[in-house]
């Protein structure tokens with residue numbers, strides 16, 4: 462199915478069609494990639510280095526390495542086909558309503574996971590906390606991280622927000638990232654009604670000699686990295702059929718043709734981060750009678766050429782189509798400005814045949 466829309470997409474590149482037709486075809490192709498509309502990043506965040514690292518491991522050259530499992534993320538040792546980095550959308554809570562005296566900072570953390578599709582299963586969720594400060598004043602801080610279970614409503618008296626402690630730890634170095642395992646929490650958050658975010662509290666130690674919150678004000682950012690597995694994308698690859706040695710092929714006979722798709726040329730450079738383009742290829746050529754084994758014809762195609770030789774007016778020759786395709790990995794901004802690394806099946810033609 463994807464090939465049909467990809468074929469449409471490619472012909473957009475090859476032919477010059479009208480604007481509306483082009484937009485329609487683009488929409489079709491985007492939908493097959495899982496986008497309701499063309500992403501248009503408003504304030505694109507920086508690309509997390511971990512995503513570059515995984516991307517480069519996978520796409521070292523223009524085409525993915527052979528035989529690698531794109532449905533397993535080696536970096537984290539978990540199954541998965543989509544890696545997303547969600548920016549935090551929570552707010553700082555003004556510490557005015559009589560906080561404990563050593564509370565330096567209180568913040569809500571919120572990550573909108575609505576970009577995940579229904580079929581996806583969360584195999585990993587990891588929260589990263591970072592401060593921009595490199596210098597270090599010698600204080601020791603205490604950190605508490607809670608999952609918010611229920612918000613207190615305004616005017617409901619003294620009823621406190623109900624929350625569950627996820628982590629409590631002490632730290633000194635501000636320039637190092639801190640990571641928290643939120644795999645189970647992300648699973649719960651798949652239901653948006655249950656996603657009320659987290660509460661983060663940072664205290665300075667009372668016994669600390671440097672008695673202030675200096676440095677912690679440089680709170681830089683928190684992000685949530687998730688790995689999900691889309692079982693529809695990750696079916697076991699079919700067993701490769703083997704064909705004998707190929708004799709010389711005439712140039713107008715069905716075969717794979719080289720086609721490099723450059724994302725800039727279709728105006729996608731502002732949301733597709735990498736690759737810049739890739740070798741998509743296409744199939745073109747005739748499937749003449751008699752259909753030889755080298756044209757990778759199906760039994761049906763062989764029968765069809767035979768029928769064609771009897772009734773050339775009514776029965777067409779078989780078509781030259783892809784018989785083997787390979788996936789690519791793409792790094793892009795989605796419709797919510799999240800950075801996503803995702804694996805797409807059937808994006809490049811490897812072999813053609815008469816079908």
Ligand SMILES: *[C@@H]1O[C@H](CO)[C@@H](O)[C@H](O)[C@H]1NC(C)=O
Nearest residue numbers: 550573574575576653796797
């Ligand atoms: C999450 O993002 C979706 C899609 O952008 C939006 O419709 C929804 O309102 C957001 N939810 C929250 C709680 O911000």
Ligand SMILES: *[C@@H]1O[C@H](CO)[C@@H](O)[C@H](O)[C@H]1NC(C)=O
Nearest residue numbers: 537585586641642643644645
């Ligand atoms: C994170 O937590 C999940 C569920 O509790 C666990 O299965 C997984 O091994 C943990 N991951 C790491 C990296 O510790």
Ligand SMILES: *[C@@H]1O[C@H](CO)[C@@H](O)[C@H](O)[C@H]1NC(C)=O
Nearest residue numbers: 704715716717756757812813
């Ligand atoms: C048929 O398949 C073989 C190997 O599976 C491949 O090398 C060849 O290019 C294919 N034929 C065509 C016409 O692409």
